[in-house]
Amino acid sequence: MGCGKNGEVKQQVGFRCEKCWFKKIAYTTTKSIKNWEAIRDLYKRQKGLCAYTGIKLVLGENTNLDHITPVKKGGTHKINNLQWVDGKVNWMKYDSKEAEFLKTIKLILKRKGYCMKKKTGGREINAYHNL
Ligand SMILES: [Zn+2]
Secondary structure: OOOOOOOOOOOEEOOEEHHHHHHHHHHHHHOOOOOHHHHHHHHHHOOOEOOOOOOEOOOOOOEEEEEOOOHHHOOOOOHHHEEEEEHHHHHHHOOOOHHHHHHHHHHHHHHOOOEEEOOOOOOOOOEEEOO
C-alpha cells in the first residue's frame, strides 16, 4: 500500500500496514481516526491479550475493539471506555455493559452447575470451582 515512506519496514495486517489497520479500526469503532495512536497503545498496554479471557489477540484475526459501556447505553468513544477483546467474547458481550456481561456469565455458570467463589482480595470473579 502506498501509505508509508519508501523503504520503511512496516508490519502488515492483511493487505494493510499496521498503522492503516489501527486507523481503520479507530474509524469504524469510534467514528474518527484521531485516537488511532491511543488505540494502538492500548493494545500494547494490554500486551496483545483479551481484556476478559487473556487469550492472545492476533491483529486482523480475532481482535475486537470493545466499548466497555456501549455507546447506546451512554458510553463514549474515549480511550478509557475502550478495550481490546477476543471477537467471540465481544459477540457474547454484544450491547451489554461490563456489569451486565459479567452477570450473564455468572448465570450461565450457575445454571451449568459451577460454583463461583471470589478470591479474597481478588479484583474480579477469580475462581470457578469445578472448572
Ligand atoms: Zn498503510
